Amino acid sequence: MSPSPHLLSDAEVARFVVNGYHLLEPDLPTGLNESIAQKLDALGHNPGDAITEAVPELWQVLDHPQVKGVLTSLLGPGYEVQSHRHWHCKPPGSPHMNWHQDGLNNRDLFINHFLGLYYPRTVSADMGPTIIVPGTQFRNAPTDRMATYTNIRGQVPLVVKGGTVAFTHYDLWHGTGANRSSVKRHMIKFLFRRTQDNIAPTWNHDPATLNRPHDWNQRGQAEDVNNILTFANPLRVSQSDHYKERSIRQACWNHLMGAAQR
Ligand SMILES: O=C(O)CCC(=O)C(=O)O
Numbered sequence: 018m019s020p021s022p023h024l025l026s027d028a029e030v031a032r033f034v035v036n037g038y039h040l041l042e043p044d045l046p047t048g049l050n051e052s053i054a055q056k057l058d059a060l061g062h063n064p065g066d067a068i069t070e071a072v073p074e075l076w077q078v079l080d081h082p083q084v085k086g087v088l089t090s091l092l093g094p095g096y097e098v099q100s101h102r103h104w105h106c107k108p109p110g111s112p113h114m115n116w117h118q119d120g121l122n123n124r125d126l127f128i129n130h131f132l133g134l135y136y137p138r139t140v141s142a143d144m145g146p147t148i149i150v151p152g153t154q155f156r157n158a159p160t161d162r163m164a165t166y167t168n169i170r171g172q173v174p175l176v177v178k179g180g181t182v183a184f185t186h187y188d189l190w191h192g193t194g195a196n197r198s199s200v201k202r203h204m205i206k207f208l209f210r211r212t213q214d215n216i217a218p219t220w221n222h223d224p225a226t227l228n229r230p231h232d233w234n235q236r237g238q239a240e241d242v243n244n245i246l247t248f249a250n251p252l253r254v255s256q257s258d259h260y261k262e263r264s265i266r267q268a269c270w271n272h273l274m275g276a277a278q279r
Pocket residue numbers: 105106107114119146147148191192193204206
């Protein structure tokens with residue numbers, strides 16, 4: 018693919034593989050986020066998949082070049098916006114949601130589908146943010162047990178600016194805080210799917226960044242693929258666990274690079 022200002026870099030793709038999420042603050046037209054939030058405030062019922070008919074302005078988010086850039090980078094240019102979508106409204110006083118993984122417990126070790134969570138209104142810590150656990154996307158856990166876990170090390174509350182889109186791996190562990198504020202927290206969940214295996218990278222790829230030597234000072238903070246895939250350890254797991262994780266990451270990266278086609 019020829020370089021584009023909206024496609025991700027190698028380091029950003031590698032970080033998605035490792036952490037299972039990527040945050041974007043697209044440069045949306047002035048007033049769009051607030052007008053979407055106000056329309057959602059006024060909705061009397063949840064229209065399910067028809068949320069985009071009730072609030073057609075949501076297409077301006079999905080069609081934004083920066084949003085398309087992330088989707089193209091991670092799923093290829095033929096990605097599909099799936100017909101299922103859902104408005105998650107957390108009104109004031111709503112309780113927390115237990116940890117869970119979406120999907121059917123058949124883990125996808127490659128990046129063949131994922132979610133886009135759009136927050137039209139700024140989410141503060143007391144508004145019931147989505148809480149994700151970076152690095153859990155390749156880890157299966159019994160759903161009933163996971164629901165009893167409490168404060169998981171490494172969790173990240175998505176305390177975000179209005180207009181943020183959080184792209185999250187389908188299997189990332191997540192839940193929410195309680196909404197203790199007096200404001201409705203809105204999130205629209207979209208699903209995206211790959212339709213074709215890559216035959217080459219679909220992001221701004223620079224072959225020169227591959228195979229850099231180990232950087233024992235920067236480790237996972239380094240800005241090249243090799244060091245990110247080798248060292249990053251968002252869950253701070255043990256060394257033997259990390260070895261296993263690394264081989265899954267590498268297979269995922271190779272798949273994105275188009276290795277399956279060669
Ligand atoms: O409302 C949220 O922030 C999270 C919703 C959720 O966990 C889900 O859609 O699976």
